[in-house]
Amino acid sequence: MSPTPQERRAARHQLGTGPGGPGTSAARRGPSGGRKKPITVDAIIGAAFGIVASEGYEALTMRRVATALETGPSSLYAHVVNKEDLDELLIGRLCAEIDLPEPDPAHWRRQVTGVCTQLRDQYLRYPGISRAAFAAAPSNLDTLRVGEGMLAILLAGGVGPQAAAWAIDSLMLYVNAYSLEASLANERLSREDDVWVVGRDELLRRFAALPDTFPHTKRHAAELTAGTTHDRFDFTIGLMIDGLG
Structure with missing residues (x-):
């Protein structure tokens, strides 16, 4: 059985990484069939920082991060529990x-x-x-x-x-x-x-x-x-x- 988002979060707290962490990614294909950058915790964090740097923290939402990564919000929840979890990751970084x-x-x-x-x-x-x-x-x-x-x-x-x-x-x-x-x-x-x-x-x-x-x-x-x-x-x-x- 795949770990729950909460278990992934706990693993990060205990080990610094874990299932669904920076080392876990899933290859994706773009609209034209080309390979897109895989969704990882690092990719999510990088996109979030980019949004905050250019638009301020108030602009940061899970949907906005998903758009920056050319995916849907549901794809992010395989790696990040919720917005509060993302906040925690950003401050930790x-x-x-x-x-x-x-x-x-x-x-x-x-x-x-x-x-x-x-x-x-x-x-x-x-x-x-x-x-x-x-x-x-x-x-x-x-x-x-x-x-x-x-x-x-x-x-x-x-x-x-x-x-x-x-x-x-x-x-x-x-x-x-x-x-x-x-x-x-x-x-x-x-x-x-x-x-x-x-x-x-x-x-x-x-x-x-x-x-x-x-x-x-x-x-x-x-x-x-x-x-x-x-x-x-x-x-x-x-x-x-x-x-x-």
Whole structure:
């Protein structure tokens, strides 16, 4: 009996591959009889990344992936359980690209910041894809690998196990949210008729025009609008890490 989609998913979690995984494919023929690229997990992931890179995460659906692969949605379900499973695979593939350093007690803060920065940059390559990481159980081995690496770094730095565990959750949540906000801001900036995203000069003008019931905002407008988004990212990550001791 052929494995169910759920069994294929479980096999990927346990072994990194399995029946219906990247090594399993089925040859197909195109409309003219020529051979088409076989459907594999890797082909599905590649098509999904292509859609997100060009159209954003909101455009990603199983039907859209099937169209890109010149097949029907039902063909994808022989390899991917559902959209949530595809999301998990995409985040796992990005996590697989993260370089995890050997834990160094003398430089653990810098190492944790480096892992967070790598993950941020991976997410920013694909607009809005960090949305797929929200509320996702870290059961994919590639995703768990990043958590394992961060836990090892924090423990080496003398952070207690419970604080380290919750710190990883908080750091990941911030990276996901930051990446999503950056993607949304870039999308708005690309729309010429959008008035919600304004530059620093315009923000300073608006703050200066506020009534006197906002004295602190008016007085410290320069500080409130200072720095790049990545400056704020580094500050927040540093603030969170310093709170660990």
